[in-house]
Amino acid sequence: MLIDTHAHLNFNAFRDDVEEVIKRCADQKVGVINVGSEYKTSKRAVEMAEKHEGLWAAIGVHPGHLSEREIDDGEGNLIRSAVEKFDRKKYFELAKSKKVVAIGEVGLDYYNGEENKKEQVEAFKEQIKLAVDLDLPIAVHCRNAYKDILEVITEEKKKYGEKMRGVIHSYLGRLSYAQIFNEIGFSVAFNGIITYARDYDKVIKNIDLKYILAETDCPWLTPVPYRGERNEPLYVRYVAEKIAEIKDISNEEAAKVTTENAKKLFKI
Numbered sequence: 001m002l003i004d005t006h007a008h009l010n011f012n013a014f015r016d017d018v019e020e021v022i023k024r025c026a027d028q029k030v031g032v033i034n035v036g037s038e039y040k041t042s043k044r045a046v047e048m049a050e051k052h053e054g055l056w057a058a059i060g061v062h063p064g065h066l067s068e069r070e071i072d073d074g075e076g077n078l079i080r081s082a083v084e085k086f087d088r089k090k091y092f093e094l095a096k097s098k099k100v101v102a103i104g105e106v107g108l109d110y111y112n113g114e115e116n117k118k119e120q121v122e123a124f125k126e127q128i129k130l131a132v133d134l135d136l137p138i139a140v141h142c143r144n145a146y147k148d149i150l151e152v153i154t155e156e157k158k159k160y161g162e163k164m165r166g167v168i169h170s171y172l173g174r175l176s177y178a179q180i181f182n183e184i185g186f187s188v189a190f191n192g193i194i195t196y197a198r199d200y201d202k203v204i205k206n207i208d209l210k211y212i213l214a215e216t217d218c219p220w221l222t223p224v225p226y227r228g229e230r231n232e233p234l235y236v237r238y239v240a241e242k243i244a245e246i247k248d249i250s251n252e253e254a255a256k257v258t259t260e261n262a263k264k265l266f267k268i
């Protein structure tokens with residue numbers, strides 16, 4: 001069994017054939033955590049998870065949804081993002097489903113500028129608190145903001161201790177930051193990027209496998225050998241195989257340990 005710890009089958013790119021994609025996952029024993037980026041997609045992730053055994057959900061407001069901006073809809077079209085302010089009550093309600101295994105994706109994204117930095121940090125902290133109150137891990141999104149994300153997480157960690165745990169998804173930071181995240185118990189997750197860019201080999205090689213998770217972030221970031229096509233959870237296999245190659249261990253070992261790591265963090 002493998003678990004894709006960060007997928008978006010709840011997004012429009014899968015609108016037409018999501019049931020077939022889910023069936024392929026079930027046939028090949030690939031579990032999927034569908035991650036929401038706003039209320040609508042969070043709710044959809046929960047509904048899908050309630051319906052299918054091998055699916056789980058993460059719910060939260062992505063930093064990119066705190067202000068209007070252009071986003072890729074997963075089919076190559078740029079659309080205006082829906083603007084949402086984090087409403088704790090609504091997410092608290094959604095989290096009553098037993099299939100909700102994380103709060104995410106939450107975090108900081110300075111790719112389109114830092115004007116609303118204060119607001120992003122505030123929404124991130126509020127969602128960390130929600131996760132702690134619900135005894136759930138956080139699935140963290142970070143783009144062009146590693147220094148700040150490290151600061152917020154280490155600061156909040158001092159406040160919440162063991163109750164605060166999580167994963168930095170699609171890890172693109174440097175090795176020294178990954179080591180600090182691991183020291184405070186946070187995992188880092190890798191996706192298809194590692195199959196075609198060599199920039200993260202050093203990080204993967206030098207951190208303990210017990211802190212590494214595999215994901216796809218589908219529909220984006222399709223791994224080799226399917227570059228150019230839509231990504232899907234089944235391809236998490238190629239991510240696990242690349243981790244095996246970089247760490248010089250067997251594919252079975254990499255699959256087994258990354259799956260155990262996912263089960264432990266998300267309690268599934």
Ligand SMILES: [Zn+2]
Pocket residue numbers: 006008035105217
């Ligand atoms: Zn994502």
